[in-house]
Amino acid sequence: MKNSMSIKTGLAALIAVLTVSCTSGYKKVSGKRANYTTMSSEELAEHLIFKDRGFKLNQKVQEGGTMRDRMKQDEIQKICSALKKRQVDSSTAQKVSTIAKNNMLYPKGSIRLGDWKKGRALVQNAFGFRVGHKTDKHSKRKPGGMCVNCHLLDSKMTIPSGNLGPSLRGYGKTRGQSEGVMKYTYEVIYNPHSVFPCTNMPRLGANGFINQEQIRDVMAYLLDPKSPINQ
């Protein structure tokens, strides 16, 4: 009788402790409260994302793995984030473009143009890779290159274009189709940091947003003289 009472009291005390520690807003990390004020702001930001569960990190992502993988920064993301609103300086630029060039993957054989019509559909398609309260199902619809969100494209396009990036109207008309232009265009689509370190433009190829065949089609849209962007 005495024993069961003390077990009950102990349980009640334990529950009380647990309730208090869960509801008081204290942030516990492995039993100890994390002290936000002793961390650097960078450390605190990482803590809030990964340890404090500021984001749903266990959600599955379309490319495989979980959101935790996406939220982790690679080297280019880390270096460019640290600039905040500053313009990239020459030594940082050098460093970032070197990383980008070292990781550049070129297609087997020569760089060739694909189908500009398929490319035109791709540049207007901003679907894909979104995960969260709604998740893009790639089995229902293929992801696109989302170029129109930021670039002015051909004049026949009915979707309004953004201006975060430069206008690409007449891209091939002014540049032609030399080997140099082909290589440059491929590099900018695959990993623009090789040419414009810390640019806002995504690494559509290197990050696996679009594949080699799709890059060829987007390049055809940009460079083929028959493409409406060059008319």
Added chain:
Amino acid sequence: MKRNSSKLYTLQQALYTLPIALALAVTSRPLLAECSICTNEPPKQILEMLIKQTDSDYLTQSPQNLIMMSENAAYFSAEEGEELFHEKRGPKKASLKSCDFGKGPGVLKGAYAEMPRYFADTDRVMDLESRLVHCMKTIQGFTNSDKAIKKRHGSGSDMMKLQTYIASQSNGYEWNPPLDHTLEKAMRDAGEVLFYRRAGMLDFSCNTCHGETGKRVRASVLPNMNRPEEWTKAISWPAVRVGQHNNRSSLHRVRGCYWQMRQGRIAKGSDALIALISFWTDAARDQPAILPDLKR
């Protein structure tokens, strides 16, 4: 203008000074005392004043929305929220009148414009939503499984009604989140890091879209965080999103941005969210809040 407050003024003196004061008010805004815009001017007039002061494509992008602001559906949310606020609710049958949003129990005037802030009773920096949830739990006895707390989105939710009512009490107040407490400073600074933190498949950060003026994603003109006169509208939530036919919160905005950036879903009430909101509110400092707002 406190022209009639002093007994030393005779009626005659008052009449002499009135036109001068009015002339000053019209011609030289800075001469007015602090809180020049903490008047009863409705959101539409505040926005029109900001448009006059600032050449901003973001502020002027929708003339239709500007016209619609005086009939903003969010006013109904605010009215319903006021009723909910004073109603005795929850297992403890209590109203929210004793809830302290930072300026004392039940004081709502200008409280939201000074959030997020540090609260000693929880030893946390809290934004409007997390503070409201805290009060609904502690004062009214609601739990996380109750719909009143659980449902965060949509014009019909208690959360949106209450938030709209409380936030509307800060309409015209200048954003002034305190940064005196070390935790307030730490959270604001972590929020800054989050704002510039590039990650995910598109390498985007908040700054990708909100670092320059006059930038667009497709047809949407984006607000520039570095320009407080346009940033104040950007952070003035709750706001009815015309395209979504719904009244929306800060949480909803942040969630949407991370979703479009192909990054993770931000957790409601999380310190990551509150840190980001601390930074973005600090960036709108001294500019008048437009509450409730109406957005495209």
